[in-house]
Every structure is written in structure tokens, then in C-alpha cells.
Amino acid sequence: MIEAILFDKDGTLFDFDASWGVWAERQLTKLAGGDGALAGRMAASIGYDLAALRFHPWSPVIAGTLDDAVDLLLPHLPHWERRALADELDGAAQDLPLVAPVDLAPCLAGLRGQRLRLGVATNDSEAAARAHLAAAGVTGFFDFVAGYDSGYGAKPAPGPLLAFADYLGVAPEACAMVGDSTHDLNAARAAGMRPVGVLTGPARAEDLAPLAEVVLPDIGALAAWVLRA
Incomplete structure (x- = not known):
């Protein structure tokens, strides 16, 4: 699971x-x-x-x-x-005003309602990541936030992903890594996590499909996929 x-x-x-x-x-x-x-x-x-x-x-x-x-x-x-x-x-x-592809709060609340623990691993700085999550009003949904400067390395190396699993005390294979780039999916494979691609970045489905267990249009489709998976 x-x-x-x-x-x-x-x-x-x-x-x-x-x-x-x-x-x-x-x-x-x-x-x-x-x-x-x-x-x-x-x-x-x-x-x-x-x-x-x-x-x-x-x-x-x-x-x-x-x-x-x-x-x-x-x-x-x-x-x-x-x-x-x-x-x-x-x-x-x-200070960047970010645009979410879905209504983030209900989406993340639905995942938490499935008893899922959530985190963020970005190749942006941790300070920028926390500022963006706070501006979107969703910081409280996440147990773990790491940037490239948080001490775990940067994707596609698996360091930040393994740090997330270790922080939660969850086996990597019980975690999914969701991302829009091959860096994210390669990191997931290197960490032993389930790689999930989304199409809200510049990469195309054909770029992500060879590395992903599934490619979704956006994170709004994630809750249904988790139930099936």
C-alpha cells in the first residue's frame, strides 16, 4: 500500500x-x-x-x-x-505568485483524508519552497519540505527522497514520488519509490512514460490512482 x-x-x-x-x-x-x-x-x-x-x-x-x-x-x-x-x-x-493546476487545498485534504503523509522535494531552495507553500495556504498539509540546499542533495539523486522516507519512518517502496520531469522519475527509481508523472510541466507524456508507473494529467487525478494502486 x-x-x-x-x-x-x-x-x-x-x-x-x-x-x-x-x-x-x-x-x-x-x-x-x-x-x-x-x-x-x-x-x-x-x-x-x-x-x-x-x-x-x-x-x-x-x-x-x-x-x-x-x-x-x-x-x-x-x-x-x-x-x-x-x-x-x-x-x-x-515573491513569485504561483499558479496551481488544481485547487490545491481540497486536493491535498483529500489525500490526507486517505491517511497519506505528504512531503515536497524540490530543486528550488527550501526558503523559496516554504514561501510558495505558505502563499498558497497549504504548508500545513506537508510533513516534510526539502530544497536542494537542505542537506540531502538534489534530484535526480535519491537523497531527498530517502530523507523523506526516513523522516516518516516509511519504507521507500510504500512511497510515491510525483513529478513533471525525468529528474523526478529517475530519482524515484533510484530511491525505490513508485514514480508518478504529471503533465503540468514542459515534459510531454512520451518523455515521462518510459520512467513512470503512470502519467496523470495533473495531481487532481492522484487520489483516484492511489485507490486503484
């Missing part, structure tokens, strides 16, 4: 492009100081389409960490120090 569910954040609890697409354009424009050519070069480096306000499916920052984004942007911003750029991006991300 499934006893616990660990969620990715961006692209899973929150729709990826609806949340991050406009934010990325504003942040690149700000960093470029109005220099359109510079904004374009930075956008290309992170796999972002400035015209469409969305990330390409192959973007290296979709499932990456803040450090990955800084590594890609810093060569275009020689006047920025690494720590200052990281703080700028992380601070801006914490």
Missing part, C-alpha cells in the same frame, strides 16, 4: 509555464538593464523563449537548481558577483 506521497514543486504542485514563464522574462529584462540583446543571449543560455514567455522542454534550468541557473547566467553578467546573483534570483523567486 502507498503510505506517503512526495511531490516535486514547480510543474507539479504549481503549473510551470503559468508560474515561471512571465517571471523569467521580467527577471531577464531586469538583469539585462533594458539591453534586449543581452536579455536574448541569457534567455538562449537557459533555454527560454522570450517571445513565447515559456521554457523549452530541454531547458537545463527546468529541473535544475539555483546554482545551475547562476552558472548559466553569470558569464553574461561579469559585473555581478556569484553570491549576489544567487541571492537576487532566490529573493525574486520567493
Whole structure:
């Protein structure tokens, strides 16, 4: 039986492009100081389409960490120090108004009503994750929240997933990892958890299906799948 569910954040609890697409354009424009050519070069480096306000499916920052984004942007911003750029991006991300693909509170309440324990493991920072959950009013549904900087490593390594299972005292095989990227699903397989894909991120069903036990349209379909599983 499934006893616990660990969620990715961006692209899973929150729709990826609806949340991050406009934010990325504003942040690149700000960093470029109005220099359109510079904004374009930075956008290309992170796999972002400035015209469409969305990330390409192959973007290296979709499932990456803040450090990955800084590594890609810093060569275009020689006047920025690494720590200052990281703080700028992380601070801006914490204020991001995220868009959920479903009404989160009833969805999560339904899962808790099935006696499931819930957690979040994101490659965003823990501070940003907690800020986003608090802004959505759903912090109380989660027993565990970890970011790439929480001391457990980052996906696709299994560290944060195993930390979740250990924290709850639940066997990994009794946990499902729900995510929108191959990073999430590879992490689930490495941890011995049940991998569940959702289509609220840039990845397509055909990208996720080879790694997932099931691919759902969004987390709203999760409660029914748990009952079947």
C-alpha cells in the first residue's frame, strides 16, 4: 500500500509555464538593464523563449537548481558577483505568485483524508519552497519540505527522497514520488519509490512514460490512482 506521497514543486504542485514563464522574462529584462540583446543571449543560455514567455522542454534550468541557473547566467553578467546573483534570483523567486493546476487545498485534504503523509522535494531552495507553500495556504498539509540546499542533495539523486522516507519512518517502496520531469522519475527509481508523472510541466507524456508507473494529467487525478494502486 502507498503510505506517503512526495511531490516535486514547480510543474507539479504549481503549473510551470503559468508560474515561471512571465517571471523569467521580467527577471531577464531586469538583469539585462533594458539591453534586449543581452536579455536574448541569457534567455538562449537557459533555454527560454522570450517571445513565447515559456521554457523549452530541454531547458537545463527546468529541473535544475539555483546554482545551475547562476552558472548559466553569470558569464553574461561579469559585473555581478556569484553570491549576489544567487541571492537576487532566490529573493525574486520567493515573491513569485504561483499558479496551481488544481485547487490545491481540497486536493491535498483529500489525500490526507486517505491517511497519506505528504512531503515536497524540490530543486528550488527550501526558503523559496516554504514561501510558495505558505502563499498558497497549504504548508500545513506537508510533513516534510526539502530544497536542494537542505542537506540531502538534489534530484535526480535519491537523497531527498530517502530523507523523506526516513523522516516518516516509511519504507521507500510504500512511497510515491510525483513529478513533471525525468529528474523526478529517475530519482524515484533510484530511491525505490513508485514514480508518478504529471503533465503540468514542459515534459510531454512520451518523455515521462518510459520512467513512470503512470502519467496523470495533473495531481487532481492522484487520489483516484492511489485507490486503484
